[in-house]
Every structure is written in C-alpha cells, then in structure tokens.
Amino acid sequence: MSIKILADSASDLSKKYYNEFNIEMIPLTVQLDGKEYEDGQTIxxxxxxxxxxxxKSPKTSQVSASIFKAVFTKYAKAKEPLVYIAFSSELSGTYQTAKMMExxxxxxxxxxxIHIxxxxxxxxxxxxxxIHAAKLAQSGASLDEIIDAAKYQAEHMEHIFTVDDLEYLYRGGRVSKTAAFVGTLLKIKPLLHVDNGKLIPLEKxxxxxxxxxxxxxxMQERGTDFQNQTIGISHGDDLEKAELLATMIxxxxxxxxxxxxxDMVGAAVGSHAGPGTIALFFSNKPVK
Structure with missing residues (x-):
C-alpha cells in the first residue's frame, strides 16, 4: 500500500518538488490589500x-480546519496511510488545528x-x-521507518538565517522598534536560528x-557529513545571493x-521575514 506524504505551504517547496516526490500540499493563508490568498496557489x-x-504589512493565518478535515477524510475513507510533515507548532497554530481535525x-x-x-x-x-520522507515512501519503506526517519531528520535540522531589514522582524514582533532602528542605522545583520521550533537570535x-x-x-561548527545530505537554501526574492551561498558551500x-x-521563501513565511532573507538548512547528524 502506498504511503502519502503531506506538507503545508510553509515548507516553501516549489511545485517541482511536490510533483517529483509525489507530496501533497495544503496552503496557509495570506491577507493583502483586503483580499485573501492561498499561499503557494493563488499568490x-x-x-x-x-x-x-x-x-505594506501582509498578514497570515494557519491552514483552515475545513481543509484538514477534507484531506484527512479522503485518506481515511481510502484507508491509505498519510504522514503530515507539519510546520513548527511554535510558529503557527496549524499543527494544533491538524491534531483537532485528526x-x-x-x-x-x-x-x-493518519500520522502528524x-x-x-x-x-x-x-x-x-x-522530501526525505517522500523518498523513503517511494523506495518502499514501511510506515514506521518513514515516521522514525522524519522525526530524526526534524530533530537534527539546523536553521541559520539572516534578514535584509530588521524592520520586517519588528513588524512581526521579533525585535523591538529601538533594535530595528539602531540595527538599520548601523547596517547590522542579525543571524538567527531555530531552537525547539522558536526563532532565536544568534548574533549580530x-x-x-x-x-x-x-x-x-x-555550518561547519554545527553540521557534519555534508556530502551525504541534501542542503537547503531559501531566499526572499534574492536568487543571486542564494546561488552565491550555494557556490560557497x-x-x-x-x-x-x-x-x-x-527555493524562494513562500508568501506566508515571507510575510514575516521580508525581502532579502537568506536561510540555510542542514542536518547536524549523519542522515539516516
């Protein structure tokens, strides 16, 4: 029996990857100029x-309960195993909504x-x-193997990123107005990471x-086995800098x-990070 991998649009993967690895995607919502859009689909x-x-300051909201219920019901009726790789519960209510609908x-x-x-x-x-979970599913791995590997990969995923303008982090409540003002004047670039699902400043x-x-x-301090893993780079409409970082790596x-x-940071995550964001992702343990 095939095992389906589900992701939400905050994973910032383009359609190329969803199609290549047979991943289903559900969208978060973006509000802009009084209109509502589906991230990764209509904006x-x-x-x-x-x-x-x-x-302007676009707003975002989590995946709706009705979408989760429709998707979960579809797979429940078909008795087809579904593994949902959810966006951090510390950054969105999407995971909690998914659990309620489950x-x-x-x-x-x-x-x-259904596994979340x-x-x-x-x-x-x-x-x-x-992607890692989907590759395992395509190779015929068991449900338990996929779930264990996905949890392992998630636990050891490093996020190192910077933003082009501290003003965007201020709007999202990540830094104070004074810090944003002073940082901009001094051309300070904050380096942040994700710790237990939360955005944490690392250094300036x-x-x-x-x-x-x-x-x-x-990356060198925290990571290992780089030649045997897939490394990710996402950018806020700055492909040139992302490609430069890839060359350096x-x-x-x-x-x-x-x-x-x-890939480009999608509309939902990008509404908080802003243009010019550069983010780097890698595993800090050998990949299973």
Missing amino acids: NPKTVYNSMRDG LEVKEDYPDAP IDTKCASIGCGLVA IRGSKKVLHRMLEV SDKFGVDKDNIVI
Whole structure:
C-alpha cells in the first residue's frame, strides 16, 4: 500500500518538488490589500515582497480546519496511510488545528492511518524533512521507518538565517522598534536560528558581506557529513545571493550542487521575514 506524504505551504517547496516526490500540499493563508490568498496557489511570493518594499504589512493565518478535515477524510475513507510533515507548532497554530481535525475524523474512522509530525522546523527545513520522507515512501519503506526517519531528520535540522531589514522582524514582533532602528542605522545583520521550533537570535554582524561567511562558519561548527545530505537554501526574492551561498558551500565542503535545494521563501513565511532573507538548512547528524 502506498504511503502519502503531506506538507503545508510553509515548507516553501516549489511545485517541482511536490510533483517529483509525489507530496501533497495544503496552503496557509495570506491577507493583502483586503483580499485573501492561498499561499503557494493563488499568490506569487514576489507580489508579497514588492508590497512589503512599498511599506505594506501582509498578514497570515494557519491552514483552515475545513481543509484538514477534507484531506484527512479522503485518506481515511481510502484507508491509505498519510504522514503530515507539519510546520513548527511554535510558529503557527496549524499543527494544533491538524491534531483537532485528526481526532474529529477518527471519531468516524477510528482506524484511519493518519500520522502528524510536529517538525519544529520552518521553511525549507520543514521541506527537507518532507522530501526525505517522500523518498523513503517511494523506495518502499514501511510506515514506521518513514515516521522514525522524519522525526530524526526534524530533530537534527539546523536553521541559520539572516534578514535584509530588521524592520520586517519588528513588524512581526521579533525585535523591538529601538533594535530595528539602531540595527538599520548601523547596517547590522542579525543571524538567527531555530531552537525547539522558536526563532532565536544568534548574533549580530555588521555588514552584509560578512554574514554569508559567518553562516558557513556556523555550518561547519554545527553540521557534519555534508556530502551525504541534501542542503537547503531559501531566499526572499534574492536568487543571486542564494546561488552565491550555494557556490560557497560547494567550494568549502565539496558538496555537489545537485544536492542543494534552492527555493524562494513562500508568501506566508515571507510575510514575516521580508525581502532579502537568506536561510540555510542542514542536518547536524549523519542522515539516516
């Protein structure tokens, strides 16, 4: 029996990866200019970034309960195993809504093989977990093997990222107004990571040229076995810088560029991170 992998749009994977690995995607919602859009389906991330450059503040909301119920019911009726690789519960209510709908669906289908994993990951960090699970599913791995591997990958997924303008993090409540103002004046680039699903400041770096080099230093300090894993880079409408980072990683660690996933930060996550964001994702333990 086939095992289906489900991800949400906060995994920031493009349709190419959903199609290649047979991953189903459900969207978070973005509100902009009084209209509501489905992330990854009815709004282009560039539209969000351009609006933010113009001073607008798009809002986001979690995946709706009705979408979860419809998807879970479909797989429950078919008795097809479903593994949902969820966006961090510390950054969205999406995981909690999914769990509520799982319980509701299982009232009618108590044996429904629905499994939900709180990755505590974001953006392509979550996407890499979904890809890994999907590859295992395609190779014929068992349900338990897929769940165990996905949990392992999520637990050991490092997120190292920076933003182009602290103002966007201020709007999202991540830094104080004073910190954003002073940081912008001093051209300070914050380096952040994800710890137990939460965004945590790591250090401050003055000058954008230094920040990519520092990201590689942190990668070397925290990571391992780079040549035998898939590395992720997501960007807020700055493909040139993302590709530069990929080249630096390839040169420094001997990583084949075919093993580096580069994608744009989607509309939902990008509404909080802003244009110019650069994020790096890798495993800190040998990949299972």
